Amino acid sequence: MPLRVMITGGSRGIGRAIALRFARAGAHVAVAARNSTELDAVVKEIDAAGGKGRAQQMNVADHGTVEAGVFRSVEFLGGAIDLLVNCAGVFDVKPLARMDLATWNRNIDVNLNGPFYVTLEALDALLAGHRPMIVNVASIAARRGFAGNAAYCASKWGLRGFSEAIRLDLAPQGVRVTTLYPGPTDTTIFDKVPGDWDRSKMQKPEAAAEAVWQAYHAPEGAPIDDVDVPPLT
Numbered sequence: 152m153p154l155r156v157m158i159t160g161g162s163r164g165i166g167r168a169i170a171l172r173f174a175r176a177g178a179h180v181a182v183a184a185r186n187s188t189e190l191d192a193v194v195k196e197i198d199a200a201g202g203k204g205r206a207q208q209m210n211v212a213d214h215g216t217v218e219a220g221v222f223r224s225v226e227f228l229g230g231a232i233d234l235l236v237n238c239a240g241v242f243d244v245k246p247l248a249r250m251d252l253a254t255w256n257r258n259i260d261v262n263l264n265g266p267f268y269v270t271l272e273a274l275d276a277l278l279a280g281h282r283p284m285i286v287n288v289a290s291i292a293a294r295r296g297f298a299g300n301a302a303y304c305a306s307k308w309g310l311r312g313f314s315e316a317i318r319l320d321l322a323p324q325g326v327r328v329t330t331l332y333p334g335p336t337d338t339t340i341f342d343k344v345p346g347d348w349d350r351s352k353m354q355k356p357e358a359a360a361e362a363v364w365q366a367y368h369a370p371e372g373a374p375i376d377d378v379d380v381p382p383l384t
Contacts, residue, residue, distance in 0.1 A: 153203070154178040154367075155228040155280065157221070159211050159269055160239030162189035165288060165336060167196075168356035169236055172364050174202025181224035183209040183269075184239065211239045211265030212257075221272035231279035234367055237266035237310075238288040242340050244299045255302045262306035267313065277326055284327040286363050287314045291334050318376060329366050333359045333380040354380050 156173050160166035161182025170180045174197040182193050182204060190206035197204030205227040209220035225232065241261045243254050266287055277283040292300055293307035311330055318328035336354045359380045366375045 152281070154233050155231055156234045156236070157181045157183065157224050157228065157232050157273065158236040158238055159183045159209065159265065160288075161236075162186055162193050164238075164340060165333065165356045165359045166236065166238035167193050168360035169238065169363050170197055170202075170204070171200050172357070172360040173234070174198075174200040174204065177201050179203045179205075179228055181205040181207055181227050183207040183211075183220050183224065185210050211237075211269060212260035214268045217265075217268040218272055221269060221276075225273070225276040228276070230276065231281070232273055232276040233280040233282065234284050234286065234363075235270065235273050235277060236286045236288065236363065237269055238286075239265055240288065240340070242303055245302065246299045247301050250301060258302035258306040259309070262303070263309040263313065266310060270317065278324060282327070282367075283325065284329060284367050285314075285317070285321075286329045286331055286366065287311075288331045288333065288359070289314070291332055293330070293332060315376075327375065329363075329375050329378055331359060331362060331366075331378050331380065334382065336380075354382060 156178050158166045158170050161170050162184035170182050170193060174180055180197050180202050182190055184190050187208050194204035194206045207220045207224050210216045241257055245254050287310050289310050290307045292304045293311040296304050314328055314330040334354050336356055362378050362380050366378050369375045
């Protein structure tokens with residue numbers, strides 16, 4: 152039976168890299184994001200890599216679209232999810248003195264409320280999955296604060312706490328929960344972020360994808376609660 156995978160934020164960056172990593176092993180992958188054109192392109196890549204893809208337009212900050220999107224994704228996956236990756240995210244740099252409600256709410260809605268909505272709607276399908284796992288893509292900003300990142304850090308620290316709590320809730324039901332902590336990663340999320348970013352020194356999305364692959368396939372009892380993405384070598 153092929154692995155059944157659902158990935159939010161699957162149209163680009165880390166989410167796309169994870170989709171293609173599992174597609175190369177023949178997985179069925181439902182990729183969810185807001186941009187239908189980018190989703191369709193990724194599905195073609197999934198199919199070409201040897202998997203079977205499904206594009207699902209979804210805004211993780213809108214519970215209504217999440218409810219519908221998860222339902223259709225689970226239909227495509229045959230009623231069960233083996234791996235759920237909450238990867239959709241936003242990143243804004245804004246010092247507290249210039250913080251506005253829209254920026255704060257956008258980070259909390261996408262980076263924290265989104266994983267909650269998706270996980271809640273996907274839970275029954277996960278319970279029906281094979282060695283089910285939830286991977287929440289956090290950040291090193293879930294472990295330390297950064298200037299200008301109050302909204303982002305708050306959302307990612309919240310996601311870290313969410314992961315640790317549901318890990319305890321779901322362990323008796325056989326659902327593994329892993330938190331991924333990538334550092335700055337060379338994705339389009341930095342295209343519109345001000346600052347002098349040296350993207351040649353950033354981690355690559357494929358490194359995060361490999362970390363997720365290894366975590367899912369880790370043997371019983373392996374320490375996979377928290378997974379760091381290896382730096383560039």
